[in-house]
Amino acid sequence: MSLFRRRTAPLAQAGGEVRGAARVDRRTKDLVRRLAPGDIAIIDHVDIDRVAAEGLVAAKPAAVLNAAKSISGRYPNLGPSILIEAGIPLIDDLGPDVMTIRDGAWVDIDGGEVATNGRLVSEGTPQDAASIDAALEEAREGLSNQLQLFAANTMEYLEKERNLLFDGIGVPQVRTRIAGRHALIVVRGYHYREDLVALQPYMKEFRPVLVGVDGGADALLEQGWKPDLIVGDMDSVSDTALRSGAEIVVHAYRDGRAPGLDRVKELGLDGVVFPAVGTSEDVAMLLVDDMGADVIVAVGTHGTLIEFLDKGRAGMASTFLTRLRVGSKLIDAKGVSRLYRHRISNWQIAWLIGAGVTAIVASMAATSAGHVFLGLIGARFDDVVSWFSRLFGGG
Known part of the structure; x- marks a missing residue:
């Protein structure tokens, strides 16, 4: 029997009603850090991207409730398909009322209806493979508009950061020796764990400068490597990583404001400030390029058109232009792992x-x-x- 006033279509992935403790956060990347298996994830995330979806899947929630549209139609984003394929029910477009649910409260889901303490809070649309495929097909028609916006945003970014991109003005000096070495930049993004495992032989032989972008520093520690540099706004890196002995570069706003620097100082650490409009992964690439790195290997970063669009218009332009700036130095981790073969030296043969x-x-x-x-x-x-x-x- 339905828990609520009326019953809508049952959850395609749930096999009936779902109940669990609510975990509520508007920032998906903050939420996944405190999600436990069986919790109900409540987010407000327009166009769920691949990284967010993979983080949710790893946390194993009983369901994901989204106040916004998981696919708005701007472009064919990858996140909702990943959730559905993992068997995690996704209720879409629940509206702002679902965000009023108290964190930790028990939530009951029946079809598209969401209730707590027997009170109906919101109604949304249960998604399944068929509805996701239909929404993605419509979204593909919006790609041309997104590319036009991308071109306009690129010109705007170029105007703001021409001195940084062309002349390196504003890049801070760091103590870490980078000139003439390989630099491995790790972002906790697409398949970063698999890439780091595949790169172990390369890392042991070449000993590149290890750069963790925010949570990428923790990814390195998980694999048994200590980062040489940590670059970012310090919102998703652990205290353990910050205290690991790595040199810290705080990504600041263009006007010099650096909220992340306060956290670094609270830990009794020092940090170098790098004001720039772009994303933290772009800042890391510009830094090692300006410091003279011979090769830049990127782990978990964005490479395809859909991945660029997943960043949103604010991040697309800096990512695109940064890659033009670093040019032939930049190699994706997957390319390195496919082409690299461990070399046996003459003394080893002898x-x-x-x-x-x-x-x-x-x-x-x-x-x-x-x-x-x-x-x-x-x-x-x-x-x-x-x-x-x-x-x-x-x-």
Whole structure:
């Protein structure tokens, strides 16, 4: 029997009614850090992007309730499909009332209806694979408008940051030695865990400068690597990472305001301020490029058109122009892991040959036949030495 006034279509992924403790936050990336399996995630996220969806999937909520439209039609965003494929129910377009639910309150979901304490709070649209596919097909028709907005935003960003992009004016000096080295920039984005695992041989051989962009510093620590630099606005990096001994570069607003610097100082640490309009991952790339890095390897960053659009118009232009600036230095982590093969040096080959010869000699010395054979080799070696002595000694 329905819990509420009337029953809508059942949740396609839920198999009936769903109940769980509410976790409420307008910022999805903040919410996933405190989500526990079985919780109900309540967000206000227009066009759920891939990174947000993967974070939600990893947290294993019982359902995701979105006050906004998960697919607005601006472009075919990837997040909703990821949630549905993972079997997580998604209720869409619930409106602002759903954000009034108290954090930790028990929430009941039946179809598109959401209630707490027996009171109906909001009604939305349950999504399934068919509805997501239909919405994405409509969104693909809006790509041309987004590209026009992208072009306009690019020109606006170029006007604001021409001195930084072309002349490096405003890039701070850092203590970390970067010139002539590889730089590995880690963003906690697309498939960053898989990429870091695949890059382990490369990292051990080349020992690149390790740059964590906010939470990317924690990603490095999780894999057993200590970051050399942490770059970002410090809103999603742990205290542990900040205290790891890495040099800290705080991404500030263009007017110099740096809210992240207050957190760094509260921990008793020092930080360098880098004012720039772009995103933190772009700031990291500009920094290592200006400091003379030979190669820049990017982990978890944005590369395809849809990934650029996932950043929103505010971030697209800086990302695009930054990649034009760093040019041929920039390599995606997936390209490195596919092309890189661990190289064996000459001394390693010599060591292997020596070890093999030693093993053969030792095994031969353990037998009577081996003793005879080694004695013959020794006698022959003495003959060769005597011959050289007579040849050069004149005897």
